[in-house]
Amino acid sequence: MATPAGQASTEEASRPPRPRTSTTPTSSATEDIRAYATSSLYEHWTLDIVPAIGCKTSEIFEANPKQFKRVPVGITDVLARLRYQTGNNETYLSDANRLALIGPLLGGSDGTDHSDETSKFHQAATGLRKAAVDYVQRSFDTGERQLRNAFRDAAKTMYAYLTVLEGAVTANALSRVSTHFGDVVTILQSAEYCSGLGLPPAPGGLWPRAGIVDGDGAAVVAELTDREATTDSPSMMQVSVTRFVAIQRVADYGAASLDAVLNDPSMDDDIQANDVINIVYRWWTALRDCRSDPDY
Numbered sequence: 001m002a003t004p005a006g007q008a009s010t011e012e013a014s015r016p017p018r019p020r021t022s023t024t025p026t027s028s029a030t031e032d033i034r035a036y037a038t039s040s041l042y043e044h045w046t047l048d049i050v051p052a053i054g055c056k057t058s059e060i061f062e063a064n065p066k067q068f069k070r071v072p073v074g075i076t077d078v079l080a081r082l083r084y085q086t087g088n089n090e091t092y093l094s095d096a097n098r099l100a101l102i103g104p105l106l107g108g109s110d111g112t113d114h115s116d117e118t119s120k121f122h123q124a125a126t127g128l129r130k131a132a133v134d135y136v137q138r139s140f141d142t143g144e145r146q147l148r149n150a151f152r153d154a155a156k157t158m159y160a161y162l163t164v165l166e167g168a169v170t171a172n173a174l175s176r177v178s179t180h181f182g183d184v185v186t187i188l189q190s191a192e193y194c195s196g197l198g199l200p201p202a203p204g205g206l207w208p209r210a211g212i213v214d215g216d217g218a219a220v221v222a223e224l225t226d227r228e229a230t231t232d233s234p235s236m237m238q239v240s241v242t243r244f245v246a247i248q249r250v251a252d253y254g255a256a257s258l259d260a261v262l263n264d265p266s267m268d269d270d271i272q273a274n275d276v277i278n279i280v281y282r283w284w285t286a287l288r289d290c291r292s293d294p295d296y
Helices: 010-014 037-046 054-063 073-085 095-106 120-136 144-165 168-188 191-196 215-227 241-263 270-292
Strands: none
Touching (some): 037 095, 037 168, 037 241, 054 073, 054 168, 054 191, 073 168, 095 168, 120 144, 120 241, 120 270, 144 241, 168 191, 241 270
């Protein structure tokens, strides 16, 4: 039956909003590179080690004035915000605040050592990744169609949960964490600040998002987490260079997988389905590598 003019079909009405475009200028660190808010939030949440070291960057700065005397005023202002607004501002949330905000939506961060596999998000994501692994690692071509269809079914289950998330609550959570995240990245990309640590800076642009891997950037993160000897934060942990790179891969492929599922859960075209399976499989391999790291 044709849909009356001006009235959306049931399928269209159930879909989340189409890919978003930003109406306000954004810095590279906070640029809206994902099509959906849920995908972007997953990427930020997986990389939660970044805002977790924000206060540490400012503490080291204030405790070592000789090492950081060349840091420009613009960077010192960012460091001051991280030092004195974290936990006291709606866009500079403490570690506990971020967990309380995002945990009910996405469960424990895939960038940390957690045992939270009971959340609805983790259950759906695990099913999606398993279906991709079953398809890619099949021994024979027999059953290829059935395994691809099993992946489509898992994608629809994932989609059903993601459509619950994609909306005002998730968009609000993303807006609460992106500024803080971007400010810490600004510090890590500052040549003057990093020279005070005796290290080259992280690369500019979208790093550490979008799967942009760089040894210098990972080394800065590793150095700052190493200086944080004790903490009660689940996000603050000692992270090696290889571990941080693995976390970046998890964040990138996970966010890309969620974008693909939200964009078209049916994937009627087999070539398209195979492309999405490949992305999800790389999400699984990134998680496997991260969890097999001895630092995990």
